[in-house]
Amino acid sequence: MSELTEQLRCPNGEKGIEVSIMMNKTNRTMIEHSINCLDLKDNDHVLEIGHGNAGHIDRLLSKKDTLRYSGVDISPLMIAEAERINREFIEMGVVEFRHYEGDNIPYDNNYFDVAFSVNTIYFWKYPNVFLCEIFRVLKDNGRFVLTFADADFMRTLPYVEEPTFKLYTSEEIEDLSSSCFNFESIIEQTEMLRNKLNHLVERKFYSMIFVKKQIV
Numbered sequence: 001m002s003e004l005t006e007q008l009r010c011p012n013g014e015k016g017i018e019v020s021i022m023m024n025k026t027n028r029t030m031i032e033h034s035i036n037c038l039d040l041k042d043n044d045h046v047l048e049i050g051h052g053n054a055g056h057i058d059r060l061l062s063k064k065d066t067l068r069y070s071g072v073d074i075s076p077l078m079i080a081e082a083e084r085i086n087r088e089f090i091e092m093g094v095v096e097f098r099h100y101e102g103d104n105i106p107y108d109n110n111y112f113d114v115a116f117s118v119n120t121i122y123f124w125k126y127p128n129v130f131l132c133e134i135f136r137v138l139k140d141n142g143r144f145v146l147t148f149a150d151a152d153f154m155r156t157l158p159y160v161e162e163p164t165f166k167l168y169t170s171e172e173i174e175d176l177s178s179s180c181f182n183f184e185s186i187i188e189q190t191e192m193l194r195n196k197l198n199h200l201v202e203r204k205f206y207s208m209i210f211v212k213k214q215i216v
């Protein structure tokens with residue numbers, strides 16, 4: 001497995017800091033799209049899963065009044081970087097980050113109004129189980145937005161190596177989510193990116209929107 005492949009899954013060391021800066025920049029449009037799909041309301045408490053260096057929190061918090069944000073990530077380095085970059089917001093008591101192992105989200109049931117995750121589903125161990133875990137921490141009618149790049153696009157990238165990366169179609173994710181979430185809609189988007197050779201390439205990505213509906 002290439003070093004970059006593993007760094008994208010779980011950034012670590014000096015190189016991990018560089019990779020996280022590059023990711024936050026390259027994935028800016030996807031992150032912004034995911035946040036916009038949350039349909040945020042004043043006072044919402046937002047959960048993000050796999051935030052990387054969390055260089056986007058200032059933009060998120062400016063979307064509505066008195067938002068609160070909690071981030072969870074499997075990389076201790078990303079927790080440290082996210083805390084460093086967002087120190088002011090942490091001191092204000094509106095932002096926190098928690099490390100976890102990728103299985104049990106360290107929050108109580110029915111805790112968050114909304115949740116989102118960008119470019120992480122490729123690394124989830126058991127997506128069907130983890131989707132139910134996200135469901136657990138959301139309040140009733142809570143919205144979850146899952147944003148990920150098109151599998152055919154991902155296969156063109158040299159560092160996207162299986163089994164570290166697992167690629168899904170939106171239909172597969174809808175099936176995996178059906179035991180807990182109500183699938184609401186999917187939005188497809190394309191953007192132009194410069195690759196390492198400075199060539200313009202088109203990236204297709206999706207934001208899938210799910211809602212927590214209580215089973216009666």
Ligand SMILES: C[S@@+](CC[C@H](N)C(=O)[O-])C[C@H]1O[C@@H](n2cnc3c(N)ncnc32)[C@H](O)[C@@H]1O
Pocket residue numbers: 008009010011023024027030031049050051052053072073074075078101102103117118119120123124125
């Ligand atoms: C490819 S980066 C994406 C970072 C950011 N969301 C973005 O789109 O730029 C993957 C991030 O998710 C984290 N990660 C990987 N697997 C995870 C999991 N199962 N749960 C939470 N975070 C995870 C990594 O540590 C890393 O910070």
